[in-house]
Amino acid sequence: MNGKALMLICASVMLSSLAQVVLKLGMSRPGMRGPFESFAATLWAFGSNPVLLGGMAMYGLGALAWLGVLARMEVSAAYPFAGLGFVVTMALGFLVFGEALTAPRVLGTAMIVAGVVLVARSA
Numbered sequence: 001m002n003g004k005a006l007m008l009i010c011a012s013v014m015l016s017s018l019a020q021v022v023l024k025l026g027m028s029r030p031g032m033r034g035p036f037e038s039f040a041a042t043l044w045a046f047g048s049n050p051v052l053l054g055g056m057a058m059y060g061l062g063a064l065a066w067l068g069v070l071a072r073m074e075v076s077a078a079y080p081f082a083g084l085g086f087v088v089t090m091a092l093g094f095l096v097f098g099e100a101l102t103a104p105r106v107l108g109t110a111m112i113v114a115g116v117v118l119v120a121r122s123a
Contacts, residue, residue, distance in 0.1 A: 008068040015062030017088035026051035080119040
């Protein structure tokens with residue numbers, strides 16, 4: 001794996017994880033929790049929420065970075081790195097929202113990281 005691919009992987013994972021947090025913030029705003037009356041009302045609620053739009057933009061940028069990864073690596077070697085998003089998202093959930101870091105969550109995330117390391121070493 002070359003440095004450019006690693007940089008793009010990190011960018012994609014970070015953008016996707018940050019997008020999760022921003023989308024959660026956007027959906028936590030008043031008026032975003034209940035069911036929507038119609039498709040048009042749903043589109044208006046989403047489209048008029050700048051926080052949600054920012055989260056979607058982050059996802060889009062993360063997808064563009066991921067396309068750069070796929071252009072440089074085998075998909076079977078690249079895709080396990082997407083699992084690193086679990087680590088970043090769990091940490092951001094703890095830091096931003098005060099979500100619990102329970103032993104099963106931490107252990108499960110550590111197992112994902114171990115799998116990513118094994119795959120990275122085999123590439």
